[in-house]
Amino acid sequence: MIELRNLSKTFMTGDGQVEALKHINLTIQNGDIYGIIGMSGAGKSTLVRCINMLERPTEGSVLMDGRDMAGMSIKELRQMRRKITMIFQGFNLLMQRTCLKNVTLPLRLSGVDRKTAEKKGRELLALVGLPDKANAYPAQLSGGQQQRVAIARALATEPDVLLCDEATSALDPKTTHAILELIRDINRKMGITVIVITHQMSVVQEICSRVAILENGSVVEEGEVSEVFSNPRANATRNLIYPESNGESAIFPEGGQRIRVIYNGAIASREPMIAKMAVDCGILASILGASTRSVGDRAYGYILLDIPGGPEELAKAIAYLSAVPDVMVQVEAEYAAKEADV
């Protein structure tokens, strides 16, 4: 179990202090895949770097199974870091070393002899799906393959915790999916606790069981992924769930009445909701935009509708669509106002 207790980090810079983290309290259970999501600059990297003490917190503690990392000597920390490994957005492989040498590096650093290390290294490369790349150099691999090598390297010292800092942010959606699948596999097979840092909601949706939303160095929301997504309370969370809402008003001119139909994990049974509304209520809504994702058999996201007619039709449409399970309807004016004060 990882417990962050009142964790704060303040950077002293040339032009004053930057409070990157403010009194963070989180508990991450062993075996979880825990998401930490936030916009760029929210403090995610700082947070993850505090977990393995690459960055010493200004205040508070990080408890690993009850042991306070902040109080550890550098020697104890080095020992500890073999059990809390990390993968990064930029993969950070040694470019002058073969994949096998990259994977065996942590083992060699901890004093394992070459033969044993290389045997283990080959097993790990096979595990991540690159059994034939032992003697290839990272520059010969695609981004996804490089991240697989980095994952193999992170697993070399048989860690208890894997920290992923924007591990898929440099990858295309398909590769992202494959890497996330691999991470989930590792989590299941080896029981490794995974902390996923990302700015992409889709990543959290895909593999995390719990999520914390970080904004300006503070946790503004925390809980089960499905819960947080079906009832986003904080503004930051909504912005992350509907990132495309920014700039919509520029695309669609003012006027008309718009509603946003939000799927919070509705069973994606392909119910022709909008068409049925036309038949049942005689409201011919036009679709202005949509952003939906399915997670498993559930749909998340929204459809933006233009409702013709007056307030009466609007009320009718809202009532009709709200009746569908796990679907929420919001009048778009609310969003317009919210965007205006951003």
Place this chain on the structure above:
Amino acid sequence: MNFANAFTPERLQEAWNCLLTEFPFAVWETLYSTLLATLFAIIIGLPLGVLLVTGEQKGVRPLPRPVMSFLNVLINLLRSVPFIILMVMIIPLTRVIVGTSVGTVASIVPLTVAAFPFIARLVESSLREINPNIIETAQSMGATPMQIVLHVMLPESVPSLVTNFTLAITTIMGYTAMSGAVGGGGLGKLALAYGYQRYRYAVLYLAVIVLVLITQVIQSFGTWLAARLDKRLK
């Protein structure tokens, strides 16, 4: 004696004979003083260059500020003394180490003293090219500062180090020519003592041409080697 009749057929014949008799040894002297001086300069300059990077406040093993200031001042000082003056200044040191201050072997001492601060700066710049994220990654694996230097920083900067050491060799070879003025042997001495002082300009030019050729060969080899060693390019 003027410049024009320095290239009469007799003079050219004389220069050709000189090329066959004197040049091989002069080339040998130039090469071994250059290479030995480079070697010693790397032995001193490489660790120093590493310290310049690892020892700074944001480095992997920060050293006290006064230590860093001292290293930097020492290097800048040595780098700013013209080689020909440095050579004379350290004659006492040369005597202590070699027993004499004259000759090709003796010239290796001032060459080394002149070259190691240069090498230290070159190593420093090579190591600064490394992606800092890679160093942080090594720290996240629990690597000690020494391990980071040996397993990450140096191996990752091999191509850049080869390029910079090639530059160092060609520069030091230029210095060996100067050391010919104060007792060092080699092509420089041949050019100055034989060609210039005895008005054998053909010999002087020939010596310069040979120096240029050697420099070219070393430079081409260094460039080729650096590219060959760089695994990012393939």
